Amino acid sequence: MAETVVPKEVAKKIETEHALEEISTENDAMILNFMSLLGMSLLGTGSSVGVVQTKLAEIGARYNLKRVNIMSLPTALFIKFESKARPLVSFSSETVQSYRFDQTSEIFKLADKCATDFVPPLDGQNRLQEIEKLAPRFTPEKRILGYVLLAEGVLLNLSPSWRELIVTGVLAVIVAVFRLRALPRGYFSVLLPSIASFSVTTLALVLDYFHVGAATLKPVIPALVIFLPGGAMATATIELAIGDIVSGASRFMTALFQLVLLTLGMTAAVLLIRLPSSEVYESIQVQYAGLLGAFLFASGLYFNMCAPKKSYGWILAVVIVTFLAQSLLRATLGEFSGLLFASMIATPLCYFISEKIKGPPFLILYLPTLWFLVPTAVAVSGLGRLIGKSQLDGMQDFVITVIAIISTGIGTLIGTWIYDLVVAPIFPRGKQVKTPQTPPS
Numbered sequence: 001m002a003e004t005v006v007p008k009e010v011a012k013k014i015e016t017e018h019a020l021e022e023i024s025t026e027n028d029a030m031i032l033n034f035m036s037l038l039g040m041s042l043l044g045t046g047s048s049v050g051v052v053q054t055k056l057a058e059i060g061a062r063y064n065l066k067r068v069n070i071m072s073l074p075t076a077l078f079i080k081f082e083s084k085a086r087p088l089v090s091f092s093s094e095t096v097q098s099y100r101f102d103q104t105s106e107i108f109k110l111a112d113k114c115a116t117d118f119v120p121p122l123d124g125q126n127r128l129q130e131i132e133k134l135a136p137r138f139t140p141e142k143r144i145l146g147y148v149l150l151a152e153g154v155l156l157n158l159s160p161s162w163r164e165l166i167v168t169g170v171l172a173v174i175v176a177v178f179r180l181r182a183l184p185r186g187y188f189s190v191l192l193p194s195i196a197s198f199s200v201t202t203l204a205l206v207l208d209y210f211h212v213g214a215a216t217l218k219p220v221i222p223a224l225v226i227f228l229p230g231g232a233m234a235t236a237t238i239e240l241a242i243g244d245i246v247s248g249a250s251r252f253m254t255a256l257f258q259l260v261l262l263t264l265g266m267t268a269a270v271l272l273i274r275l276p277s278s279e280v281y282e283s284i285q286v287q288y289a290g291l292l293g294a295f296l297f298a299s300g301l302y303f304n305m306c307a308p309k310k311s312y313g314w315i316l317a318v319v320i321v322t323f324l325a326q327s328l329l330r331a332t333l334g335e336f337s338g339l340l341f342a343s344m345i346a347t348p349l350c351y352f353i354s355e356k357i358k359g360p361p362f363l364i365l366y367l368p369t370l371w372f373l374v375p376t377a378v379a380v381s382g383l384g385r386l387i388g389k390s391q392l393d394g395m396q397d398f399v400i401t402v403i404a405i406i407s408t409g410i411g412t413l414i415g416t417w418i419y420d421l422v423v424a425p426i427f428p429r430g431k432q433v434k435t436p437q438t439p440p441s
Helices: 008-044 049-062 101-116 121-132 140-155 162-181 187-209 230-242 245-273 291-304 312-333 335-356 362-373 377-385 391-426
Strands: 066-073 076-082 087-093
Touching: 008 049, 008 066, 008 076, 008 087, 008 101, 008 121, 049 066, 049 076, 049 101, 049 230, 066 245, 101 121, 101 362, 140 162, 140 291, 162 187, 187 245, 230 245, 230 362, 230 391, 291 312, 291 362, 312 335, 312 362, 335 362, 335 391, 362 391
Parallel strands: none
Antiparallel strands: 066 076, 076 087
């Protein structure tokens, strides 16, 4: 039987096609790796899984990828798409790294650029590495001072005395040093809320023993404000509302666990010093001190979180506007309704500044308003009273605070819809924020 002879031209064409397929597959693999790294970085900024999936889908469309499937969880990311030779799949699962505000801004700039312009995947990976190693904008001394201002701004809303202001400043310095010395990952980072709360609570009680400090935990709460997971709880509420059940439930439980870690540290300190719980856990009444607290908080956050350049004015403006809105609504509608409607006002405002005026990313504007306005301090003081004589009051405070944070999350979701349906069509310039949808099963 005679052998079939393939013409040289046909053989060369087949070899060229195989080579092109190999090159295409290799290039697609680089794109897949870059999208996985970028997605995990977006998760590290605290973005909801819906935002991450939407952003990666836009980037996949820019790379002309076919049949892109993306599934995201708070610490895991699954990406699949069709290549010329075979389907390519990536699964990333690791503890995401938290970022400063300047790093968050650069990550979103890179993601937006990839969604609109072609960015070679290798260049994108190199840029991500540069962002990971990006040096803080401010020196450690300025960041510590910023945290002191941040804590004092929160304390001004709790009707403090001059002695409490001084003690809070000392405690804030300790917490700021702990945060600067902690590695992004590792056991110390996980236990940092407990270690910080135990240290500052012990010092506060020792100072009170020698009649230097105050006989309550009021100075401790502002010093620990950066550990209060109001943002995570609000994001979890949004994810649960739009159908991301697994992501929302896991994020909500993680936030509760962080609250428990804070309380364990405070509880251990109280048991060590052995002061009567009725003296330690005084009911905290929130009485707003006006614009001074908002100004100190925004200024301190700008330095401590190394916010990007030209963002201070926007952060201060959003905090003040939301503060005034909540103060007015709280007096007329009550605590929960005030938080709900204040977050409904803050969310479109943050999106408008971010997307239409090309201001800082949404998270950099929204998180400060949440940290400053949501009374998460009541949750910590309430959990602390569970070990003393006010168990019922402590449980009520904790439940009330969880409901308040859920109200804020619902307000954020409604505010996003308002922006998408009302504000964005009126101001068509810039990018439109797609309201999160229930992910396909």
